[in-house]
Amino acid sequence: MIRIKIFRLDTFTDTVFSGNPAMVCPLPEWLPEDVLQGIAAENNSETAFIVGGHSSYHIRWFTPVCESNLSAHATLAAAKVIRDELGDMSKTLTFKSLRGELTANFLDKRVELSLPIDYPFESKMPEELKQELGFTPVAAMLGQDDWLVVAPEESIVSGMNLVLLDNPACHTRGMVVTAASDTPGTDFVSRCFGGPGTGIIEDPLNASAHSLLTAYWSEKLDKNLLIAKSASHRGGEIECQLKHDRVLIRGEAKLYMDGELRVPGDYFAAENLYSDSVVHTRTY
Known part of the structure; x- marks a missing residue:
């Protein structure tokens, strides 16, 4: 044994x-x-x-x-x-x-991790994935591992019920849905839904996806230090900092x-x- x-x-x-x-x-x-x-x-x-x-x-x-x-x-x-x-x-x-x-x-x-930055690039999302969303995204981009979808407001992100495990149109690890936060002191929220092959319907807080999220939001909000929260039912908070070609993420x-x-x-x-x-x- x-x-x-x-x-x-x-x-x-x-x-x-x-x-x-x-x-x-x-x-x-x-x-x-x-x-x-x-x-x-x-x-x-x-x-x-x-x-x-x-x-x-x-x-x-x-x-x-x-x-x-x-x-x-x-x-x-x-x-x-x-x-x-x-x-x-x-x-x-x-x-x-x-x-x-x-x-x-x-x-x-806290522990601080240093991750390689993941720059998103604009890409046309398959119609089969768009139909799953239930809203018109502000932007849809691809990162190294995931789709990045920007929602018009935080309430849309927190209210989503998305299952991609059986959707062959999702050829990535999964989909990260994000929006600017309505809460003072928090810059953005996100949720991460697993694609086919992951075996995970939703990751409560996908920390590695924040290398992609930080690249996007630091440019949009014109700041290098960001506070992010998960809008999943388990919640969670992560501090993100863009530093040259690395993303520093911190948490307990x-x-x-x-x-x-x-x-x-x-x-x-x-x-x-x-x-x-x-x-x-x-x-x-």
Whole structure:
């Protein structure tokens, strides 16, 4: 039997039961990909797997149905686990990932992630997607991963009920719907709906999409520092800053649960030596 430590955190929030949840599994070395995918599917949640130590880590993210190129909220969760549970007190953590190198800095209670900026470009939206919206968008653009749709007002975003999982016209990771905020102190709101293949109807707060949202709103509002909120039922708040070709996003995370997974040893290759051991070590 393989035993693997696991943690669940709620991210971009200062209270549990809100923000975006993520699971984190620290590993001494990589497990077979089908096992990683199986764990994420069993978790039914975005799961970050991390390998490394002493401020330098590799990270992979899996949704319940596939590997993801980038998950910022799960990276923030991983950073909190590395510091609070594994004891790595480095001020800056470096993560090597499919999207390149990411960094996490600790600012009191908040974690600051540095993401590559995602510039949106105008694109003609398929009619099948337009019909799903139920409103005429101010603008529709494409980013590296998602459609970005701008709604005329905040109430439209908060009142949406959009399901794209079975819509073949959505060839992206998903759709980010956003609007300027009516609330003083908040610049914009958004919601993120998963496309086919993600297995996620709605991401409560898609932090990586804020590299795209920040590129759009910083130009529209003529400011580099922005406060954003999720209009999903779980809510969440994120501070975004445009800095050259990077977007800095900042937020808190709260540990909700820790435990241990038990995976049958026959799921692993014969040469794998983890059987009857705990796949997790404290090295700091």
